[in-house]
Amino acid sequence: MNQTELTPAGTALTDLILDLFRLNSRVVNAGDRLVAGLGLTSARWQILGTIIAADRPQPVAWLARDLGANRQNVQRIVNDLQSEGLVEFQPNPHHRRAQLVVLTDKGRATFDAAMRLQAPWVNRLAEGLPVEDIATTHGVMTALRRTLEADAREPD
Numbered sequence: 001m002n003q004t005e006l007t008p009a010g011t012a013l014t015d016l017i018l019d020l021f022r023l024n025s026r027v028v029n030a031g032d033r034l035v036a037g038l039g040l041t042s043a044r045w046q047i048l049g050t051i052i053a054a055d056r057p058q059p060v061a062w063l064a065r066d067l068g069a070n071r072q073n074v075q076r077i078v079n080d081l082q083s084e085g086l087v088e089f090q091p092n093p094h095h096r097r098a099q100l101v102v103l104t105d106k107g108r109a110t111f112d113a114a115m116r117l118q119a120p121w122v123n124r125l126a127e128g129l130p131v132e133d134i135a136t137t138h139g140v141m142t143a144l145r146r147t148l149e150a151d152a153r154e155p156d
Contacts, residue, residue: 016140034121035114039084047077048103048111051087057100059092068149086110 006014031042040048050063058066064074078101081087086107089099103111126134 030121034117038110038113040110040114043077044081045111045114047074047081048086048107048114051101051103052108052111057090057102059095059098059100061098063101081107
C-alpha cells in the first residue's frame with residue numbers, strides 16, 4: 001500500500017477528526033455564550049474546572065499538562081483570573097518560583113454558577129442520544145488521546 005493511501009479505518013478516523021474540530025469550535029462558542037454573564041469564557045471556565053478537579057493546588061505548568069495545553073496560554077488566563085479575584089497564588093514548598101494556583105471563594109462561587117448553567121444545557125444536548133453511544137464515543141476519544149500522549153513522550 002502506498003503511504004499516502006488511507007485505510008478504511010484511517011479514512012473514517014480522518015472524517016471523525018474533522019468533525020471533532022468543527023464540534024470543538026461549536027462547543028467553545030456555545031460555552032462562551034453560556035458563561036459570558038459570569039465574566040467567564042470557555043477557556044477560563046475550563047481552567048477553573050481543572051483547578052477544582054486537582055486533588056491539591058498545582059502550579060501553572062501542571063495545570064497546562066492536565067489540560068494538554070500550552071503553559072504560556074494557561075499562565076496568561078490564570079493571571080487574568082487572579083486579577084479578577086477568582087484565583088490566588090500561594091507559595092510552593094517544592095519550588096521557589098512555580099507558585100501554586102488556588103481557587104478563591106469568589107472563584108468557587110463563579111464556577112458553581114457556571115455549572116448550574118451547564119446542567120440544563122448539556123442535558124438538552126444529550127436528549128435522544130443513547131448513553132451507550134456516548135460511552136462508546138468517550139472510549140474512542142480516550143484511546144486516541146492516550147495514543148497521542150504516548151507518541152508525544154517518545155523521542156523523535
